[in-house]
Amino acid sequence: MAKELKIAIQGGPASFHDTAARQYFAQDEVEILPCTSFAQLCDTLQQGTADFAVMAIENALAGSILTNYNLLQQHDFSIIGEIWLAIDQNLIALPGQQLHEIETVSSHPVALLQCGDFLKKHNHILPKEASDTAESVRVIREGNQTGAAAIASKQAALLYRMDILQENIADRKDNYTRFLVLSKEPKQKINNAPDKASLILQLPMLGNALGAVVNSLHTHQLHVSQIQSIPALPGNTNQNVAIDIESADTHKLQVAVNELRPLVLDLKLLGLYQTALNPVQLEQQASMAATINSLNLN
Numbered sequence: 563m564a565k566e567l568k569i570a571i572q573g574g575p576a577s578f579h580d581t582a583a584r585q586y587f588a589q590d591e592v593e594i595l596p597c598t599s600f601a602q603l604c605d606t607l608q609q610g611t612a613d614f615a616v617m618a619i620e621n622a623l624a625g626s627i628l629t630n631y632n633l634l635q636q637h638d639f640s641i642i643g644e645i646w647l648a649i650d651q652n653l654i655a656l657p658g659q660q661l662h663e664i665e666t667v668s669s670h671p672v673a674l675l676q677c678g679d680f681l682k683k684h685n686h687i688l689p690k691e692a693s694d695t696a697e698s699v700r701v702i703r704e705g706n707q708t709g710a711a712a713i714a715s716k717q718a719a720l721l722y723r724m725d726i727l728q729e730n731i732a733d734r735k736d737n738y739t740r741f742l743v744l745s746k747e748p749k750q751k752i753n754n755a756p757d758k759a760s761l762i763l764q765l766p767m768l769g770n771a772l773g774a775v776v777n778s779l780h781t782h783q784l785h786v787s788q789i790q791s792i793p794a795l796p797g798n799t800n801q802n803v804a805i806d807i808e809s810a811d812t813h814k815l816q817v818a819v820n821e822l823r824p825l826v827l828d829l830k831l832l833g834l835y836q837t838a839l840n841p842v843q844l845e846q847q848a849s850m851a852a853t854i855n856s857l858n859l860n
């Protein structure tokens with residue numbers, strides 16, 4: 563029998579991390595290990611209690627989760643994969659509650675950020691930060707809290723038998739989050755053809771090292787899918803930049819990474835792995851395929 567994989571996530575059952583982890587490891591037997599913070603998630607992986615960890619890194623509405631780059635700098639984990647998840651936020655409360663009765667709304671801070679317009683429109687509702695979306699629903703259910711709502715997925719409402727007072731309350735419909743899949747082992751489960759590399763570069767504050775880096779990547783004709791300035795760890799006075807580069811040719815990626823080394827003070831290769839398309843790209847791909855199909859039929 564195949565070994566059951568232990569996967570650390572931030573959040574509990576029916577959190578977005580839970581869904582992302584189950585989708586990524588859909589072919590495997592998994593045991594999900596819920597963590598109440600990203601720091602705890604890293605400790606769980608570091609101590610070997612988990613085989614892998616799933617960590618949100620960016621969201622279409624809230625941007626990069628910069629504090630997670632700090633954690634990636636502090637640990638020597640490898641990114642072995644990624645997954646995008648469509649995020650559907652809903653206002654959830656005890657059965658029978660009405661919107662005008664709600665006084666507080668709790669959720670993960672990133673989820674609250676995604677629903678800024680809703681919170682501004684209903685400014686009598688006090689936002690409260692919690693460790694995760696689904697956990698906020700559980701707390702209201704277990705405490706039988708009237709006047710309280712949570713922002714979370716439809717699965718969380720279903721799991722805790724709660725009412726959805728308002729569906730799809732995020733600022734934009736195309737709300738999606740990218741999650742990284744992390745391993746403690748350097749080259750664990752390196753898949754057949756990695757086409758993406760994630761790096762953290764340390765650059766001098768003076769001069770144009772970033773320009774030289776971009777130039778070099780351009781010369782190698784790589785697709786630069788992300789450049790993000792990230793917070794420096796205490797005592798570090800360099801410019802810290804996270805970069806994601808992509809190429810169907812793995813060798814080309816490796817050569818490009820090696821040629822960056824002399825241009826920077828330090829280069830940390832976070833991982834070589836396979837790119838995942840986000841829901842918007844998947845939709846565009848499907849509609850392009852449908853157009854080509856209809857042209858071929860006519």
Ligand SMILES: O=C(O)C(=O)C[C@]1(C(=O)O)C=C[C@@H](O)C=C1
Nearest residue numbers: 577578579618670672694695739
């Ligand atoms: O609270 C959850 O359900 C989570 O999985 C956390 C989290 C995050 O960390 O960004 C995951 C995806 C969504 O963007 C909102 C919150």
